[in-house]
Amino acid sequence: xxxxxxxxxxxxxxxxVWWNLFGFYLTVAILLGIAVxxxxxxxPFIYSRSRKAVDEIKPGVVPGERGRNAYLxxxxxxxxxxxxxVFVESYISVNELASLIEExxxxxxxxLQAGEADGALVVEVRGFQWGWTFKYPNxxxxxxxxxxxxxxxxxxxxxxDVFHAFSIPDLRVKVDAIPGQVNMGWTVPQTPGTYRxxxxxxxxxxxxxxxxxxxxxxxxxxxxxxxxxxxELVVEEGG
Ligand SMILES: [Cu+2]
Numbered sequence: 001x002x003x004x005x006x007x008x009x010x011x012x013x014x015x016x017v018w019w020n021l022f023g024f025y026l027t028v029a030i031l032l033g034i035a036v037x038x039x040x041x042x043x044p045f046i047y048s049r050s051r052k053a054v055d056e057i058k059p060g061v062v063p064g065e066r067g068r069n070a071y072l073x074x075x076x077x078x079x080x081x082x083x084x085x086v087f088v089e090s091y092i093s094v095n096e097l098a099s100l101i102e103e104x105x106x107x108x109x110x111x112l113q114a115g116e117a118d119g120a121l122v123v124e125v126r127g128f129q130w131g132w133t134f135k136y137p138n139x140x141x142x143x144x145x146x147x148x149x150x151x152x153x154x155x156x157x158x159x160x161d162v163f164h165a166f167s168i169p170d171l172r173v174k175v176d177a178i179p180g181q182v183n184m185g186w187t188v189p190q191t192p193g194t195y196r197x198x199x200x201x202x203x204x205x206x207x208x209x210x211x212x213x214x215x216x217x218x219x220x221x222x223x224x225x226x227x228x229x230x231x232e233l234v235v236e237e238g239g
Contacts, residue, residue: 008170011195011216013188015172017097024089028082035078105152105188112154112186120152120186127157127164127177130206132197140229145197145214147189148222155185165200168214174200189216 009016098109107117115122123145124135134145145168147153157166157175164177166185175185199210217225 005170008172011189011191011193012171012173013097013101013190014186015170017093018172021090021093025086028086032079032082035075039075101152101188107152112152113184115154115156115182115184117152117154120154121148122154122156123147125155125157125166125175125177126160127166127199127203127210128160129162129204130199130210132166132199132210132212136226138226138229140226143212145212146222146225147214147216148219149189149192149216150219152186152188157183157185162203163201164203164210166197167200168195168197170195171214176201189214192216192218 005011007019009019094109101112102108105119107120111117112120122137125145126133126135131143132145133141133143135141155166155173155175157177158181159177159179161179163179165174166177167174168187171187171189173185173187175183177183193216195214195216197212197214199207201207203210
């Protein structure tokens with residue numbers, strides 16, 4: 001019923017930016033990891049050659065010959081540089097996403113986050129023990145989430161009872177569902193298909209079964225469903 005793609009970037013604009021950022025973070029983490037483990041393995045060999053080093057230990061002083069502090073400085077600079085790289089890359093990606101959304105769909109991320117964007121579909125998501133209800137502006141209530149492809153969607157998420165977390169992992173959407181509070185989330189689904197919806201906050205014995213599906217439809221088919229006031233839609237499962 002559900003597919004679990006390794007690379008979800010073509011499914012939504014949010015999936016694309018988070019996937020790219022994840023790749024970047026992972027690369028930085030792997031490089032740092034290699035450096036740390038290489039140091040762990042090499043340092044004992046380096047120090048075992050100069051046994052005097054043990055006698056030279058003083059607080060705040062790195063034992064060994066002069067110049068070793070320079071290596072330390074380089075390592076510290078590399079670590080700080082990697083933090084900076086992650087920060088800068090995140091900033092650039094989110095800005096690129098913001099200008100793309102504004103160019104293509106005429107809405108800003110701020111409007112989407114505020115839940116007030118012209119042309120965006122607003123879906124009220126309610127979590128409960130143990131399931132989800134989706135309510136549309138024309139009054140349709142459905143336990144399957146139908147979405148149009150190529151149009152921004154805003155999720156206004158809340159809960160009837162305990163803490164839940166609404167997530168469509170393949171679209172890289174995740175929003176806390178808190179009773180008495182409405183949290184916003186948004187995405188732009190790109191590829192028609194069926195996606196898994198799952199709760200990501202342990203909420204009781206039924207948590208693991210708190211699963212539903214999001215069906216992304218071509219815009220015409222979505223409009224057809226929407227205008228039919230939510231009659232059950234039989235969608236051929238493909239792929
Ligand atoms: Cu839950």
